[in-house]
Amino acid sequence: MRFISKLSLMALMLSLAALLALPVAAQDDEVVVLPGDNIVLGFAASLSGDTAPFGIDIQRGVELAQEDRPTVTVDGVEFTVALDVQDSMCSAEGGQAVANRFASDPDIVAVIGHMCSSACNAAAPIYDSAGYSMISPSCTAPGLTARDYTSFNRVVPPDGIQGVLAAEYIFDVLGITRIATLHDGSDYGDGLVAVVIPAFEELGGEIVASDAINVGDTDFRALLESFAVLEPEMVYFVGFPAEAALLIQQFPDAGLDDVVFMGADGLVGTEYIEQAGSASEGTLGSAPMPVESDELDAFVERYIETFNESPPGPYHPNGYDAYNLYLNAIEAVGFINDDGDLVISRADLSEYLRSFTGYPGLTGMLSADGTGETSAASIGFYQVIDGRFELVDVLSVGGEEEDEEEDADDADEDMDEEDDSGY
Amino acid sequence: MSKGSRAVRFRGGGLGLFIQSPLHIVGTAFLLFLVYVAVSNIAAGDYTLRQFLQNLIFGLAQGSIYSLIALGYTLVYGILFMINFAHGEVFTAGAYSGFFTMYTFAQSGFLQENTLIAILLTFLSGTIASVMVAVALERVAYRPLRNAPRLVPLITAIGASITLQQLYLRLFGASARRFPDINLYILPDVFTDLECRVVDGVEQCLGMDIIGGIYPVEIFGIALRLRPISFIVFFGALFIMWALWMFIQKTKTGRAMRAVAEDKSTSALMGINVDRVIVTTFILGGALAGAGAVLFVIIPGNGQVNPLMGFFPGIKAFTAAVIGGIGNVPGAMFGGLFLGVAESVGPSLLGISNQLRDVISFGLLVLVLIFRPTGFFGEVLSEKKV
Known part of the structure; x- marks a missing residue:
């Protein structure tokens, strides 16, 4: 009797382990993009409610960046970049919901966002355990880079x-x-x-x-x-x-x-x-x-021309830089495998974002300091x-x-x- | 036997009114602690009479709006014995309708020319919108469940509340709308030194601005800054409540309402159309909420209309209704004013963070329920009601 129950327990544990192993096997650290497919970046910001103008502002910055640089070329093969835009609101709940959605979508390479510090705080641990990277254009809470998140990077000076x-x-x-x-x-x-x-x-x-x-x-x-x-x-x-x-x-x-x-x-x-x-x-x-520059002035001018209004928030150039940093990172760490597919390792991507130096962005010179901070703007x-x-x-x-x-x-x-x- | 005699002895004693159970001891201790903190704060000179008066006036204006909403809860509860949790959204409907009306007036210039008429029309539109939502709620969400167990309409009410919130969110967008600034000048002959400005070299005085103005006033040597609108809101709300009381006490329909509240089936046998009385109750509740909503957004510094704005006033008004004794009309009036004043005066009197303001409201609710489980004015419910 006792023996049987022990045996069944072991069987149960084995089957459980097998079940647990399944998603692990499915959720690879590497994103494989077939030729002709898009590279998908997640974008999360507050797009509804009182804080929506800030989110829309960032989204426009990212869209302009996409207009400038719609494709990535790795080893001579060109891939188009697509965005998956989600409203993560300005709350921990919103951040969590969108982070879970992105982290369970194997096609998402990495995430631009989130917008509010409470959303970033809730999202970072989820991206951490999924091995994703995030570049926030606007999360300024000082503690975010002090919590040893491997996922969290920002292109904005901390508070x-x-x-x-x-x-x-x-x-x-x-x-x-x-x-x-x-x-x-x-x-x-x-x-x-x-x-x-x-x-x-x-x-x-x-x-x-x-x-x-x-x-x-x-x-x-x-x-x-x-x-x-x-x-x-x-x-x-x-x-x-x-x-x-x-x-x-x-x-x-x-x-x-x-x-x-x-x-x-x-x-x-x-x-x-x-x-x-x-x-x-x-x-x-x-x-x-x-930092003031001609490029920035031209960018703002173009922004006003495109959207017919002056920017409703301050973070449009940060969105622009976040997008470009990812494209640089993909160009640096991505490679074409034997089947002609683009392979991006999320770990390499994360490594790159923590170690790059001297990227001349719209917001100024960005350099990773190893903790997720990149910006020292004024x-x-x-x-x-x-x-x-x-x-x-x-x-x-x-x-x-x-x-x-x-x-x-x-x-x-x-x-x-x-x-x-x-x- | 001994148990009974002890209870009798307790009731006979001086403290008997307070201490009848261990919970009462906890409640009394907490009450004494609050009094101690307040007194020591006043003794230390951290709290001045001026501050108290100023906060009291804010609180009365805010509280009278709670009262108007609370009446809607209490009327419906008195008749149907259910909590209409969607009542906060009835309030929101009034605020939106009032906003759209006033915004149109402000854009077309009608507001500047005929301010008083514009304000009255805004009240009318706010009230009508709230009544429509309240009646629709009754028809769609509550009437089909008239004979269902009591928990069912309660859950439905919560569902209706969420549905309406999402509906507003989709219809009007998530961003807050700003209620236009209103200035209504009166009695330029009496207040000759107010709101003066120089136009083309000639000084013009417009009189007192009773909606948008704020004036320093000295009462018994205490310098206060008062908004006429606070008094208008307070007395306006009192007038509306008086009218409601008269309606319930003096009219035939009011008598029918009281009869239905007492016993639905017997009053139906007496020839009262119960369904019509219930609809009337929802109309009254909706009208009060609509008027309250317009009074709320018309106060300078409150003019933000958003889809979720009804939620908190709704919860607070419900608390007020319970504090006053749910189902009791004067109780709701008192509860609203009491809660408004407690919220306004409480944090600075006790010297605690403003973030804990809601703790004061709900803590008071707990205290009231400990000592008077039926609320301040609540009667012991007859067996039928329970």
């Missing part, structure tokens, strides 16, 4: 840089010493505020209050009222347009009319101005800024002037050390300007 420079901008350039910080409880908001607070305090500034809201809240009056008591000179909010627009419109209720409102890259775009109307006038924002500071985000200043980590004196002069000048305009 570590954005936060430190934002603190510097507020303190040195604007001359503001008392701020209240607020975030929307997302990975992105929490992460960026956590960088800004110590950086600002180190400079000598004072954080008079620090609080958080929930995505979907609509009534912030009591919260702003409690801020008003502490008399901050600025409210620094990291989040997305829906909540930011309500916040700024409720400023008068708490008597914060003269307090500066500043956001980060989640805010810099047309959606916020549309939602907040005239109340958005004067709002400050920061966003990773591509941070641009924007202000809503006459219903548009206008660039008012640019700071960068490297630049500041080289010519500190010049920067200090700049800062003084800027401060004078700000004084004139009523700060």
